Amino acid sequence: MLVARVIVDVMLKPEILDPQGRAVQGALGRLGLSGVTDVRQGKQFVIDIDGELDDARRAKLEQLASELLSNPVIEDYRMTVVNDDEVGA
Amino acid sequence: MSARIGIVTFPGSLDDADAARAVSVAGGKPIALWHGDDDLKKVDAVVLPGGFSYGDYLRCGAIARFAPVMTKVIEAANGGMPVLGICNGFQILCETHLLPGALTRNDHLHFICRDQKLRIENTSSDWTRDFAPGQEIVIPLKNGEGGYVADEATLDRLEGDGRVIARYLDVNPNGSYRDIAGICNERGNVVGLMPHPEHAIEDLTGPSTDGVFFFASVLTSLLSGARR
Numbered sequence: 001m002l003v004a005r006v007i008v009d010v011m012l013k014p015e016i017l018d019p020q021g022r023a024v025q026g027a028l029g030r031l032g033l034s035g036v037t038d039v040r041q042g043k044q045f046v047i048d049i050d051g052e053l054d055d056a057r058r059a060k061l062e063q064l065a066s067e068l069l070s071n072p073v074i075e076d077y078r079m080t081v082v083n084d085d086e087v088g089a
Numbered sequence: 090m091s092a093r094i095g096i097v098t099f100p101g102s103l104d105d106a107d108a109a110r111a112v113s114v115a116g117g118k119p120i121a122l123w124h125g126d127d128d129l130k131k132v133d134a135v136v137l138p139g140g141f142s143y144g145d146y147l148r149c150g151a152i153a154r155f156a157p158v159m160t161k162v163i164e165a166a167n168g169g170m171p172v173l174g175i176c177n178g179f180q181i182l183c184e185t186h187l188l189p190g191a192l193t194r195n196d197h198l199h200f201i202c203r204d205q206k207l208r209i210e211n212t213s214s215d216w217t218r219d220f221a222p223g224q225e226i227v228i229p230l231k232n233g234e235g236g237y238v239a240d241e242a243t244l245d246r247l248e249g250d251g252r253v254i255a256r257y258l259d260v261n262p263n264g265s266y267r268d269i270a271g272i273c274n275e276r277g278n279v280v281g282l283m284p285h286p287e288h289a290i291e292d293l294t295g296p297s298t299d300g301v302f303f304f305a306s307v308l309t310s311l312l313s314g315a316r317r
Contacts, residue, residue: 002314012193016238019198070157071148071184073191074238 004053005082006061010070011042045069053081092311094304095122095132097162099153103140104287106174110285112136114213115304124156126291132305134171134215135162137178139231139285149192149234150180163187171215171307172279175234179271182208188281189247190239195232196264204296206258207229207270211251214277215310219302226299230262230270230290235283237265237272247272254280 012018018040025039049057062079070077094112096119098105109119120132129135139237142153153159166172166187174182182188206227209220242268247253255271271282286300
């Protein structure tokens with residue numbers, strides 16, 4: 001059985017303030033990591049799909065990545081298809 | 090016959106009962122709508138209440154946007170039906186893109202709950218018609234993700250078209266750009282508001298009774314045929 005793994009990374013657009021990232025940045029400094037100039041927090045979706053990742057499904061994924069997984073008003077997404085043989089058992 | 094105002098209950102809605110009560114106090118007939126139904130039960134207007142929806146997973150309102158009832162609400166809103174989204178409802182309206190921009194995590198990261206002073210900036214929308222221009226009101230505000238953001242061009246357009254319906258006064262409680270507490274669409278039938286008018290309808294429980302005006306406004310709009 002063919003299995004495809006698709007990874008969708010979602011990040012706030014650079015111009016959108018990321019208060020969570022800023023809080024993490026503060027914590028990193030307090031915990032002894034010097035020189036941190038910026039932290040941005042995002043989301044990663046790991047999507048496993050049975051069968052072939054044909055053009056229709058790819059197009060549907062792109063659509064849902066921009067309509068559901070991310071909000072284009074404030075976020076950018078990046079979709080990466082992992083080769084079938086790289087998907088671990 | 091009094092106007093039928095639908096109030097949608099999503100899994101996680103908290104303020105649907107208060108919204109129904111506010112509709113009654115204003116003189117309307119509240120009609121319960123369910124997120125899983127695709128039936129608007131012949132209502133004349135819809136309120137999307139505050140609270141949460143679908144755990145607010147992904148982003149606030151992101152999954153609620155695809156609820157069966159929302160397909161009908163979007164259709165009706167595009168046809169001119171008055172729709173008010175309060176708090177989570179505002180987030181849902183932004184996710185549907187019926188309203189521009191988005192609501193993000195409060196800039197100070199804390200959940201906030203306070204009685205908030207606002208200035209009403211638009212008295213021509215279906216939900217603000219009964220206010221006096223520039224009227225200052227106090228209603229509760231409670232949110233964790235209430236920071237209104239949009240790009241500069243969108244903000245300029247909202248301001249230029251008079252579509253900022255309410256602005257925070259004295260203090261900006263959540264980092265909203267340009268102190269924006271509420272906006273409307275071009276037609277003025279769809280309004281999103283972060284603070285909660287439905288909690289300010291009676292002296293016994295609210296900081297004021299200013300909230301009633303929002304619900305009275307939509308009745309005025311519907312009954313007088315004042316709507317465009």
